[in-house]
Amino acid sequence: MSDDRDIPAGDALDVEAIRCGIAGVRLGDPLVYFPAIGSTNTHALELARGGAAEGTLVTTDDQTAGRGRVGRVWKALPGQQLILSLVLRPSFPPHLLVMASALAVAEAIAAVCAPNEGDNTPEGDNTPQVAIKWPNDVLVGGKKVCGILIETSEGIAILGMGLNVNGSLVGDAELATRATTLADAFGHSISREALAIELLQRLDAAYTSLQQGGDEARRVLREAWRDRLITLGQRVTIRQTGGQGEATLTGVAQDVADDGALLLRRDDGRRMVITWGDVE
Ligand code: BTN
Numbered sequence: 001m002s003d004d005r006d007i008p009a010g011d012a013l014d015v016e017a018i019r020c021g022i023a024g025v026r027l028g029d030p031l032v033y034f035p036a037i038g039s040t041n042t043h044a045l046e047l048a049r050g051g052a053a054e055g056t057l058v059t060t061d062d063q064t065a066g067r068g069r070v071g072r073v074w075k076a077l078p079g080q081q082l083i084l085s086l087v088l089r090p091s092f093p094p095h096l097l098v099m100a101s102a103l104a105v106a107e108a109i110a111a112v113c114a115p116n117e118g119d120n121t122p123e124g125d126n127t128p129q130v131a132i133k134w135p136n137d138v139l140v141g142g143k144k145v146c147g148i149l150i151e152t153s154e155g156i157a158i159l160g161m162g163l164n165v166n167g168s169l170v171g172d173a174e175l176a177t178r179a180t181t182l183a184d185a186f187g188h189s190i191s192r193e194a195l196a197i198e199l200l201q202r203l204d205a206a207y208t209s210l211q212q213g214g215d216e217a218r219r220v221l222r223e224a225w226r227d228r229l230i231t232l233g234q235r236v237t238i239r240q241t242g243g244q245g246e247a248t249l250t251g252v253a254q255d256v257a258d259d260g261a262l263l264l265r266r267d268d269g270r271r272m273v274i275t276w277g278d279v280e
Contacts, residue, residue, distance in 0.1 A: 007035070007061050007079035014193050015059070019199030026055040027086055027204040034080075036062040040085035041045065041151060041160040048156045048258045056087040064141040066162060068147055070278070071240045080167035082192050082199075085160040092210045094157070095135075095260040096218060097150055099225040101159055102186050104135035105146050106228050109138065109163075131230035134253065134279050135263050138163075139230060143180035161199075165192050171236075183274040190197035226256055231279055238264065240277040249274070 015033045022028045030053070037043055040058040042065075047056055063083045076083075090097055103186030110117045110130045117127055128141030138146035149160040164181040166189050174181075182190045209217035226232070231253045240247040251266040262274040 005062055005064075005078045011079045013061050014058065017193040018196050018200075021193065021265065022204075024199045025200055025204045027088075027207060028057045028078075029053075029055050029062075031057045031059065033114070034058075034060045036064060038059060038065040039063060039067050039160075040083055041067060041149060041158050041225045041238070043152070043168070044085035044087050044160070045151065045156065046120045048158065049154075053085050054087060054089045055271075058085045059083055063162075067149060067160075068162075069149055073153055074147060074149075074162050077164060077169075077181070080165055080181070080192075082161070082163040082196055083163075084199075085158055088157040088159055088207070089155055090157050090207075090211065092218075093259070094150065094152060096221065097157060097159065097207075098136045098148075098211055099221055099260055100162065100210060101148050101150070101203065102132045102138055103207055103221065103225045103228060104199055104203040105138045105148070105161060105163065106130050106132055108195060108202055109140065109145070109182065111119075112195050112198050113140075113182055113190055130228070132225065132228045134229055134231040134256070135260060140180060140182065140185040142143070142230075143185070144178060145180055145182055145185065163195065165195060167214050202276045210227070220259075222258065227261075229256065231262070232256070237280045238262075238274055238277040242276075247277075249277075253279070 019031055037060045040060055040063060044058045060083050062078040063076050066076055068074040114127045131139050133139050136148045137144050146163045150156045166183045167181055168184050169175050169179055169181055234253055236253045238249045253262055253265040254265050255263045264272045264274050266272060
């Protein structure tokens with residue numbers, strides 16, 4: 001008996017290829033794989049509370065109860081996404097992890113899917129832009145391809161990343177206007193293993209420098225994250241929904257502060273410092 005969620009054997013994530021590609025890299029060791037699981041973030045938190053080593057990675061081909069930010073659901077595309085949750089114990093402030101993770105995802109996508117990004121050739125002009133929407137959504141060609149959920153408790157941070165890699169969202173009436181897959185955006189399928197390796201290597205390098213402290217690592221990270229921010233200079237609506245009440249704020253996203261907060265110029269001229277919310 002099979003159903004829509006069954007993944008043909010050859011299409012399952014090649015976990016051994018990822019292990020080989022990240023040999024010597026701390027983030028991703030050990031790598032724990034499930035063909036299907038409720039939420040990798042929930043499982044990673046259970047492992048962390050049981051003493052799992054920093055760098056432990058939980059991944060799956062099919063997340064049946066994926067969680068997004070502010071209580072949203074993260075939709076599964078069985079066998080076609082990269083679903084990753086890392087156990088971390090950062091000694092630096094959370095906003096730096098927000099920046100480092102979004103930047104590592106954006107740079108890994110650019111390296112694997114658009115190696116000629118930034119070339120001033122006519123071909124380069126057709127490459128969809130890989131950008132970050134404040135604070136940490138990763139967009140390709142203006143549509144979301146990756147959501148990041150960081151959950152912290154008792155010195156533990158679970159960094160959960162969901163990347164829409166292969167398959168298509170074109171027929172999804174609800175999501176297609178604002179989300180896409182890398183395959184749809186770049187016009188060809190992408191190796192999930194190559195992307196996972198690139199991402200874990202980049203994240204490991206950034207995380208290690210942040211753990212070692214040093215203002216220079218923070219400055220370099222902030223600049224690179226800011227350079228990828230598509231939000232700056234745009235007229236935006238910020239929706240804040242959740243435990244701290246509800247608000248909708250509109251204005252121009254002028255800049256970001258050192259701690260990553262968004263500086264919003266409201267229509268009445270007031271400048272507001274925004275530390276959380278969804279940008280539209
Ligand atoms: C968002 O944009 O709302 C964040 C989505 C985060 C989804 C990832 S997939 C891996 C990890 N496990 C979860 O249950 N959620 C995160």
